[in-house]
Amino acid sequence: MEFKPSEQEQPISSQQEYGAMSRSIFILMLFLTCFTGGVAMAEAKTGASLGTKGNGQGRYAHLTTADSVRDIVEHPAFKSFSQLILPTEQDTRYLDTPLSNVRSLMPYHGHVNPDTVVGALNRMIDDVNDGKAVFYDFYAEQQKRDDPAKENTGLFFYGGEKGAPFAIVCPGGGFSYVGSLHEGFPLALEISKKKYNAFVIRYRIGSQQKATEDLAAAITYIFENAEALGVSTAGYSLWGGSAGARMVGNIAFSGVAAYKGDDLPKPSTAVIAYTGQSSFSEDFPPTFMTTSANDGIANVLSVDRRVKNLREAGVEVEYRRYRTAGHGFGLGTGTDAEGWLDLAVQFWEKHLNPSISH
Structure with missing residues (x-):
């Protein structure tokens, strides 16, 4: 038996989910300028790019x-x-905001560490220097011509x-x-x-x-190009925070095909961080959930209730409820949530195909 979200927990607007934030935040969230263009791309069998590499x-x-x-x-x-x-x-x-103040670009997120941000970007630079692909288009050129908003999508890769x-x-x-x-x-990077x-998805x-349709398209792309990408499709996991956790929850509840992707397996594990989404079902994947009691955006009681409902439906859930990390804590560095990612990876490993070794 499936349990659908209540009316108030159906897919909702940003203002409903984030009503605690002031309207001034939205005024700041205009669009950043695109300066660069052109890249040589190989064609994958889907017709989309098979990656942007360094020379x-x-x-x-x-x-x-x-x-x-x-x-x-402007970085080459x-x-x-x-x-x-x-x-x-x-x-x-x-454009002239120093990266020491990178947190100002992400007002819904807390505990943004500039050194951590820069370190993760530098890993991509290192990969490009080594001639590795770090970015993939999962929509074909014709799909982007039909819907120009799909130009603003892609997958970043940390191999x-x-x-x-x-x-x-x-x-x-x-x-x-x-x-x-x-x-x-x-x-x-830590995974x-x-x-x-x-992979990190850039969605519309x-x-x-x-x-969520973008996420379904990305999953489909990876499955279709797994050999060229050098990844196994067995036991894949989806990770999401806040709005991203809603995307993960949608796939975990309804599947990839429900969002215009191929008829593919659900993830072996869903990792869901700080969201008030309430959907659950008996066939929801094993789920790792985390939040903080002092979250001012995602009500911790909603998270508690979803954990209870999932467990009662027979779904294995590991729940880490922190006290003072707030909303959007990312890795949780410097908070009481620090180390949660290690626990989430361990939970994922429990649900990987046992024949897989790495």
């Missing part, structure tokens, strides 16, 4: 916290996709061990921005350090439905 010539320099947002946008290692690293696409006012299972990390941002700098790249392959903002 292996020279060594691109690392970023530092003394650099600015402009230095990300990120040519053609740099604007998709940022929370939004076209707001020149942020682990070749042939190891993959995770897709879905950052939050109230569907008004995508907080990959804090809630995507740093998580993917890759554990030898797993990690403004619509939970379209964002």
